[in-house]
Amino acid sequence: MDADRTPHHPDPRTVSLQQVLDALVDPVRRSIVTQLDGARADVKCGEFDLPVSKSTATHHFRILREAGLIRQYYAGTARMNELRGAEVEAAFPGLLAAVIEAERAAQGAGPGGA
Amino acid sequence: MDADRTPHHPDPRTVSLQQVLDALVDPVRRSIVTQLDGARADVKCGEFDLPVSKSTATHHFRILREAGLIRQYYAGTARMNELRGAEVEAAFPGLLAAVIEAERAAQGAGPGGA
Numbered sequence: 001m002d003a004d005r006t007p008h009h010p011d012p013r014t015v016s017l018q019q020v021l022d023a024l025v026d027p028v029r030r031s032i033v034t035q036l037d038g039a040r041a042d043v044k045c046g047e048f049d050l051p052v053s054k055s056t057a058t059h060h061f062r063i064l065r066e067a068g069l070i071r072q073y074y075a076g077t078a079r080m081n082e083l084r085g086a087e088v089e090a091a092f093p094g095l096l097a098a099v100i101e102a103e104r105a106a107q108g109a110g111p112g113g114a
Numbered sequence: 115m116d117a118d119r120t121p122h123h124p125d126p127r128t129v130s131l132q133q134v135l136d137a138l139v140d141p142v143r144r145s146i147v148t149q150l151d152g153a154r155a156d157v158k159c160g161e162f163d164l165p166v167s168k169s170t171a172t173h174h175f176r177i178l179r180e181a182g183l184i185r186q187y188y189a190g191t192a193r194m195n196e197l198r199g200a201e202v203e204a205a206f207p208g209l210l211a212a213v214i215e216a217e218r219a220a221q222g223a224g225p226g227g228a
Binding site: 016018024030094097102 | 139
C-alpha cells in the first residue's frame with residue numbers, strides 16, 4: 001500500500017479564497033494548472049514544461065496541492081498530477097476556468113504563442 | 115477642466131493577467147471591488163468600509179486603477195470610484211465575477227457574515 005506516501009489533500013471547500021489566489025498568482029503555478037487542464041491524462045512531475053529547477057517545481061506542486069487545486073499520487077516510482085477541476089469548480093465557481101482561459105490567452109498573445 | 119487631476123486609466127485589454135491577479139490577491143483590494151460591485155452608485159474613497167488607514171487605502175485604490183479594475187474621477191472635491199466591470203469582463207471573461215462571488219461567499223462564511 002502507498003497510503004503512507006500519499007500526501008495530504010484538503011477538500012477545496014475548506015480552502016480559503018486567499019490560499020487559492022495565493023497559489024494562482026504565481027506564473028509557474030498557473031502554467032502547471034493550465035498544462036494539466038490541457039492534458040489528455042494525468043501528468044508526471046517531470047513531464048511539465050517549466051522554466052524552473054526540479055526542486056523549485058516540487059515546491060510549486062506542493063503549494064498547488066495544499067490549495068486543493070491538484071491531486072498527487074504515485075504510479076510506481078512516478079509522482080502523477082491531476083487537476084481537481086470539478087471539486088474546485090464546486091468550491092469556487094468559475095474561478096479556475098477563468099484563470100486558465102486568461103492564461104491561455106496570455107500565452108497565445110506572447111512571443112511564443114500562435 | 116479637471117483633466118489634469120484625472121489619473122491614468124489603462125485599457126484593461128492592455129493589462130496583463132499577472133497585474134490583475136496581483137491586484138486581486140490582496141484582501142483589502144478584493145474588499146474594495148466587492149463593495150463597488152454591490153454599490154448602487156459610484157463610491158467616494160472615504161465611504162468604503164476598510165480596515166486600513168486612509169493613506170494605505172489610497173495605495174490600494176491606485177493599484178486597482180493601474181490594473182484597469184476601477185475608474186477614479188473627481189466630483190467636486192470627492193474622489194469617486196467606479197468598477198470597470200464590463201471592460202474587465204471583456205478582457206478577462208469570468209474572472210472578476212468569480213473572484214467577487216467567492217469573496218462574498220467567504221465573507222458570508224466568516225464570523226461577521228450572515
